[in-house]
Amino acid sequence: MKYICLGYYRPENVENMSESERNAMFDECFTYDDELRKNGHFAAGEALQPANTAMTVYWKNGKVAVTDGPYAETKEQLGGILVLEARDLNHAIQLMSQHPAVKYGSLFEIRPAADLNEMIQQSEQRRRTSVAR
């Protein structure tokens, strides 16, 4: 099963660290990521640039609008996503509980990946039928 782990952190926490503290944290986190990779648990993952680099695309008054932001209102910001391969939900929880980032104040939201295969198959069926007509 795949689990999407959304990692949230407090930018000010990291800013207030000394360089050596920060390095220690990164070393520890990357070591653990390697461990996950080595054991086949790390299916994919990316770190995100700060929230002030974000842009948003949405629909407004009948056309696409593009704005800067959103600027985070909360203290916790999304810092990265990790796609975890685990046997079940408790295994995923266990793997993320050991992630050193947790100890440094980050939090992980763990969400089971949704299986859309059936929806996609139904959609393909609909599209085939409409082409046939």
Added chain:
Amino acid sequence: MSEHSTAEIRELLDSLYRVDSGRILATLIRLLGDFDLAEEAMQEAFAAALSLWPRNGVPDNPRPWLISTARFKAIDTLRRRARFDASQDELARYLETQWNSAEESNEEASVEDDRLRLIFTCCHPSLPPEAYVALTLREVCGLTTEEIAKAFLITPRTLAQRIVRAKAKIRDTPIRYEVPSPQELPERLDAVLQVIYLVFNEGYSAAAGAGVTRAELTGEAIRLGRLLTELLPEPEVIGLLSLMLLQESRHAARTSPTGELILLENQDRSLWNREQIAEGVALVERALKSHRFGSYTLQAAIAAVHAEAESTAMTDWRQIVALYNQLVRIQPSPIVELNRAVAIAMRDGPEVGLALIDAVFAHGELANYYLAHSARADMCRRLGRTAEARSSYEKALALTQQEPERQFLQERIRQLK
């Protein structure tokens, strides 16, 4: 060592996981002293097997290979953590020394004991009872959190939390990893048997067609029953296994192809599973011979009398009533009283049965139990008291949500109109 393709290895590992993960985990928990570390190490050992066995061949004894690989993986893990947490290094070193002595005394008996230790730990009185089933099915039977949640119709989130809390409790208390002492055994065993029977009943009462997973629970419960019978052949353990087999033997005859419930008296007895009946009967005889049996054995004995009868009319109701009389003595409960009343009605007629059921109702405990109203309705129906029968069937209908039961009751009400 023998050569296999990756696909074959995957299949082999899946079946090893199914059959042996509980056993392997049980031993690893003893060796590593930590549930989470043991589980993680076991997952890693299976993953290592998947990548190594296609290249190097399958070891002659896969289980010891997996256990020893998991041990090394666990020490590796602790070593890695030790780079940031010095206390882990001590633990790693301790485990390594313990290893060598464990290697020498790795007798089969202590490995078998591990599985008992695991079962008793999962049903430990310090844990909240709602965690027993979840832990037992996940740790002993190797089901996933999602599978268990689906079978018990609760969210994976709720179930995951139960498991997390129970494991924290095991670690923090700490709960010793051991088989209870002979003094504690009867009570502790009772809790384990209750869990197994609960799992069985959850699967047994599952509506037909309500998903394979729920039906599989009966299979898991029987598997647990067999395991416990093999490890700890106490009369009540044997009695419970017998009871489950005898109930399960009627599986194919219990529901019609359209999912309607078929009562014992109307079942096509040629559909009963003779093999399960033979095994169940042999087991209950073994339990009865011990003269130390309890309520599971008595219930199994009752089921055995039914299983050996050609029809309701040919059933030895005298013996069933005698067994219920014993059961009422050792396990007095309104439900047992109710079943006894039904059996007496079969022996002596519905009038006697109705009087007994009304006496049970008079105690007030069964007012919300649909089977009590349904049994009362049946007595009234047989006595020709149609209006009373209908009213009792309606009370029963209002008290059950299970679809096959509802259909059955609605059909009875319809027939009485």
